[in-house]
Amino acid sequence: xxxxxxxxxxxxxxxxxxxxxxxxxxxxxxxxxxxxxxxxxxxxxxxxxxxxxxxxxxxxxxxxxxxxxxxxxxxxxxxxxxxxxxxxxxxxxxxxxxxxxxxxxxxxxxxxxxxxxxxxxxxxxxxxxxxxxxxxxxxxxxxxxxxxxxxxxxxxxxxxxxxxxxxxxxxxxxxxxxxxxxxxxxxxxxxxxxxxxxxxxxxxxxxxxxxxxxxxxxxxxxxxxxxxxxxxxxxxxxxxxxxxxxxxxxxxxxxxxxxxxxxxxxxxxxxxxxxxxxxxxxxxxxxxxxxxxxxxxxxxxxxxxxxxxxxxxxxxxxxxxxxxxxxxxxxxxxxxxxxxxxxxxxxxxxxxxxxxxxxxxxxxxxxxxxxxxxxxxxxxxxxxxxxxxxxxxxxxxxxxxxxxxxxxxxxxxxxxxxxxxxxxxxxxxxxxxxxxxxxxxxxxxxxxxxxxxxxxxxxxxxxxx
Amino acid sequence: xxxxxxxxxxxxxxxxxxxxxxxxxxxxxxxxxxxxxxxxxxxxxxxxxxxxxxxxxxxxxxxxxxxxxxxxxxxxxxxxxxxxxxxxxxxxxxxxxxxxxxxxxxxxxxxxxxxxxxxxxxxxxxxxxxxxxxxxxxxxxxxxxxxxxxxxxxxxxxxxxxxxxxxxxxxxxxxxxxxxxxxxxxxxxxxxxxxxxxxxxxxxxxxxxxxxxxxxxxxxxxxxxxxxxxxxxxxxxxxxxxxxxxxxxxxxxxxxxxxxxxxxxxxxxxxxxxxxxxxxxxxxxxxxxxxxxxxxxxxxxxxxxxxxxxxxxxxxxxxxxxxxxxxxxxxxxxxxxxxxxxxxxxxxxxxxxxxxxxxxxxxxxxxxxxxxxxxxxxxxxxxxxxxxxxxxxxxxxxxxxxxxxxxxxxxxxxxxxxxxxxxxxxxxxxxxxxxxxxxxxxxxxxxxxxxxxxxxxxxxxxxxx
Numbered sequence: 001x002x003x004x005x006x007x008x009x010x011x012x013x014x015x016x017x018x019x020x021x022x023x024x025x026x027x028x029x030x031x032x033x034x035x036x037x038x039x040x041x042x043x044x045x046x047x048x049x050x051x052x053x054x055x056x057x058x059x060x061x062x063x064x065x066x067x068x069x070x071x072x073x074x075x076x077x078x079x080x081x082x083x084x085x086x087x088x089x090x091x092x093x094x095x096x097x098x099x100x101x102x103x104x105x106x107x108x109x110x111x112x113x114x115x116x117x118x119x120x121x122x123x124x125x126x127x128x129x130x131x132x133x134x135x136x137x138x139x140x141x142x143x144x145x146x147x148x149x150x151x152x153x154x155x156x157x158x159x160x161x162x163x164x165x166x167x168x169x170x171x172x173x174x175x176x177x178x179x180x181x182x183x184x185x186x187x188x189x190x191x192x193x194x195x196x197x198x199x200x201x202x203x204x205x206x207x208x209x210x211x212x213x214x215x216x217x218x219x220x221x222x223x224x225x226x227x228x229x230x231x232x233x234x235x236x237x238x239x240x241x242x243x244x245x246x247x248x249x250x251x252x253x254x255x256x257x258x259x260x261x262x263x264x265x266x267x268x269x270x271x272x273x274x275x276x277x278x279x280x281x282x283x284x285x286x287x288x289x290x291x292x293x294x295x296x297x298x299x300x301x302x303x304x305x306x307x308x309x310x311x312x313x314x315x316x317x318x319x320x321x322x323x324x325x326x327x328x329x330x331x332x333x334x335x336x337x338x339x340x341x342x343x344x345x346x347x348x349x350x351x352x353x354x355x356x357x358x359x360x361x362x363x364x365x366x367x368x369x370x371x372x373x374x375x376x377x378x379x380x381x382x383x384x385x386x387x388x389x390x391x392x393x394x395x396x397x398x399x400x401x402x403x404x405x406x407x408x409x410x411x412x413x414x415x416x417x418x419x420x421x422x423x424x425x426x427x428x429x430x431x432x433x434x435x436x437x438x439x440x441x442x443x444x445x446x447x448x449x450x451x452x453x454x455x456x457x458x459x460x461x462x463x464x465x
Numbered sequence: 466x467x468x469x470x471x472x473x474x475x476x477x478x479x480x481x482x483x484x485x486x487x488x489x490x491x492x493x494x495x496x497x498x499x500x501x502x503x504x505x506x507x508x509x510x511x512x513x514x515x516x517x518x519x520x521x522x523x524x525x526x527x528x529x530x531x532x533x534x535x536x537x538x539x540x541x542x543x544x545x546x547x548x549x550x551x552x553x554x555x556x557x558x559x560x561x562x563x564x565x566x567x568x569x570x571x572x573x574x575x576x577x578x579x580x581x582x583x584x585x586x587x588x589x590x591x592x593x594x595x596x597x598x599x600x601x602x603x604x605x606x607x608x609x610x611x612x613x614x615x616x617x618x619x620x621x622x623x624x625x626x627x628x629x630x631x632x633x634x635x636x637x638x639x640x641x642x643x644x645x646x647x648x649x650x651x652x653x654x655x656x657x658x659x660x661x662x663x664x665x666x667x668x669x670x671x672x673x674x675x676x677x678x679x680x681x682x683x684x685x686x687x688x689x690x691x692x693x694x695x696x697x698x699x700x701x702x703x704x705x706x707x708x709x710x711x712x713x714x715x716x717x718x719x720x721x722x723x724x725x726x727x728x729x730x731x732x733x734x735x736x737x738x739x740x741x742x743x744x745x746x747x748x749x750x751x752x753x754x755x756x757x758x759x760x761x762x763x764x765x766x767x768x769x770x771x772x773x774x775x776x777x778x779x780x781x782x783x784x785x786x787x788x789x790x791x792x793x794x795x796x797x798x799x800x801x802x803x804x805x806x807x808x809x810x811x812x813x814x815x816x817x818x819x820x821x822x823x824x825x826x827x828x829x830x831x832x833x834x835x836x837x838x839x840x841x842x843x844x845x846x847x848x849x850x851x852x853x854x855x856x857x858x859x860x861x862x863x864x865x866x867x868x869x870x871x872x873x874x875x876x877x878x879x880x881x882x883x884x885x886x887x888x889x890x891x892x893x894x895x896x897x898x899x900x901x902x903x904x905x906x907x908x909x910x911x912x913x914x915x916x917x918x919x920x921x922x923x924x925x926x927x928x929x930x
Contacts, residue, residue: 277905
């Protein structure tokens with residue numbers, strides 16, 4: 001049985017055994033059976049609990065041996081002392097994919113570490129694969145299967161595959177953009193490389209997000225990531241960069257966090273895009289989903305506020321981007337609308353022209369001009385959100401931006417939005433699927449810079465064959 | 466007349482002349498008269514326009530000379546070619562505070578630069594002070610005076626004084642927390658030092674925020690900032706750090722951005738807290754308003770997600786903070802609620818204990834324990850916002866946090882909130898005035914680190930003084 005076939009059992013099972021499922025249901029009971037029902041899983045569910053006959057109206061089996069049919073995947077959530085027996089039962093029943101939710105293994109003490117090693121031995125002998133232990137397991141919005149006892153299916157069927165070592169990234173982060181997810185937990189067996197291979201040609205997934213405490217199978221990971229990263233972008237957030245973080249990682253998932261500079265080098269060589277934090281991971285996720293690749297570093301900035309334009313110019317430098325030298329034609333289009341003494345440059349400060357000719361009109365002219373300019377590779381638009389207040393609707397560039405980004409699709413346009421209705425305006429514009437919005441020009445430009453790095457990496461890979 | 470007396474005329478006038486006010490009113494007309502009326506200014510308003518008799522029901526005067534009474538401040542918004550005459554008229558009338566909204570001076574060309582110098586000469590000769598040109602002028606939520614033609618009085622009477630060189634910071638940023646603000650524009654006369662002196666003992670203002678393109682009177686600024694920063698924190702965001710940013714600053718306000726490392730040194734010596742971007746400025750603003758000073762670098766982290774705890778540990782290191790060595794008593798309080806094999810450390814991972822004893826209860830015990838721990842100087846709480854969804858209300862730590870931060874007020878508690886209702890939960894908890902919330906543990910810890918730097922600076926000043 002190939003690794004991919006195993007991964008399909010984990011992520012696309014037709015039937016699941018829930019071993020050690022609790023009789024407690026309702027708020028705060030962390031009951032996977034309840035999660036599965038509420039989430040709408042359509043496959044067969046076999047709860048296993050020797051002390052119950054029925055939970056939530058579903059027949060319960062006293063042991064795995066009593067199951068009436070073979071199952072694709074088993075989820076074990078017994079106390080740690082019962083896990084070995086449960087694994088043996090699953091192996092006897094021929095179950096080839098086993099998720100261990102239970103904690104107290106390499107994440108705990110010596111006894112736990114020994115138990116974990118024994119789990120792996122039993123699984124190997126029986127041709128079964130283990131996900132976990134110490135994991136919320138999997139989440140699949142496409143077939144509504146999850147072994148997570150807390151389901152927050154906020155963003156359904158997002159084309160984002162997540163591989164992580166903590167439940168936080170399984171849909172609980174601020175962004176929550178996830179279509180398929182695998183929490184590796186202690187990663188005693190199934191590791192990053194296995195899930196990467198599964199996601200490689202998955203048509204549902206366009207972007208892969210990694211959260212890493214520590215990788216055990218480094219070589220396999222590197223080879224697989226290198227292959228996959230040319231097909232879809234891989235973003236990574238690595239914990240345990242510092243000594244104290246590494247110590248915390250050791251007690252979280254029993255992971256060896258490893259030397260951070262080695263990870264840096266490996267990521268770079270494998271074409272993996274590294275995020276520096278939770279916010280940045282989210283910034284990059286939406287950018288890589290919504291923006292086209294970038295052909296160079298030359299950025300045009302359109303802004304009604306000169307002061308923020310200056311801050312954006314600084315951020316260009318900081319992120320290794322260039323301020324585009326705009327063509328005479330582009331500059332003239334804005335200058336013609338401005339007082340005679342105005343100097344128009346890049347950043348393109350449209351305020352003076354706007355006061356006479358109207359903000360929306362000038363914004364449109366400037367934005368189209370820079371997008372048509374051969375000297376420009378990408379555009380940052382700075383614009384306020386208070387135009388969403390009826391009294392100030394003459395300042396609302398939303399429609400202009402929407403129309404423009406759905407017409408000019410070959411250059412990335414990022415937005416920096418400010419003011420009282422920022423969140424609403426940002427969501428509204430991001431719904432086009434062709435632009436992304438941030439509150440700080442630094443964040444917007446950082447994203448462009450990283451998009452540029454990845455574009456260049458793909459170019460290099462292509463050339464080298 | 467002292468500089469402070471002049472600043473009072475600018476910010477707390479009883480009467481204002483609006484020179485060159487437009488007859489256009491309504492949406493998109495950028496009419497200061499309309500702004501003032503809508504904002505509810507209670508002083509006398511004298512519009513000046515030779516071509517109108519009445520605007521918005523208010524009597525208009527053909528010229529400054531025709532004004533029936535002396536005025537505290539004049540706001541000039543004529544085209545630049547008429548500004549010199551307007552200034553002369555104001556001087557003749559004995560007006561001692563003049564705001565020039567008009568653009569096209571040092572921000573424009575040689576002719577503009579010459580005009581600006583002439584303006585200063587006329588003002589000096591007549592004992593008048595000039596704010597601007599190229600400025601939105603002032604904003605004062607306490608007496609509802611503004612010379613800004615766009616009023617967004619979102620956060621009223623916030624104890625924050627802003628001195629900036631672009632209108633963006635006069636209430637248009639995402640945060641918008643501003644009680645009094647002065648946009649210096651080209652800063653031909655009134656400069657940072659003047660406004661700092663005015664804000665120094667202003668009982669309405671607890672925090673000062675600077676946005677700087679370039680400072681002309683460097684020595685005065687340094688001396689004044691050094692004095693004021695021991696009374697209230699001063700935050701600064703500096704534009705034009707890069708060569709290209711400096712070029713943009715030159716055409717924005719005619720400012721010489723200067724060598725950035727010199728600014729860095731000056732800020733440090735004067736006790737000014739430097740923000741690295743727009744988001745960070747907002748992060749710091751709310752932190753300095755709501756948090757007590759910090760006595761050391763030892764941070765305790767309370768978290769239900771081990772993975773984010775690790776990222777937070779890394780961020781401690783990055784921001785020069787220490788993970789507190791928690792006392793045995795503190796550790797025991799959480800360990801007693803956890804499975805026997807659990808190791809409790811810092812970060813304090815409360816998840817296992819929560820699953821048995823309930824999230825709110827364990828969160829409360831852990832938070833109070835670390836706040837009572839003599840080895841802890843500050844606390845980061847990581848907590849989800851999905852507890853605001855009724856189905857998950859057992860995970861809502863809001864009430865626990867509210868009660869705790871209003872009881873333990875001597876150590877700063879910062880929050881990292883994640884999930885679907887983050888914004889709502891953050892606002893709700895920040896309303897206590899005793900804590901602040903961020904989406905990324907890095908941002909929360911960065912803020913603690915900077916708060917620590919400022920606390921140490923004050924300590925040092927106190928000792929040497």
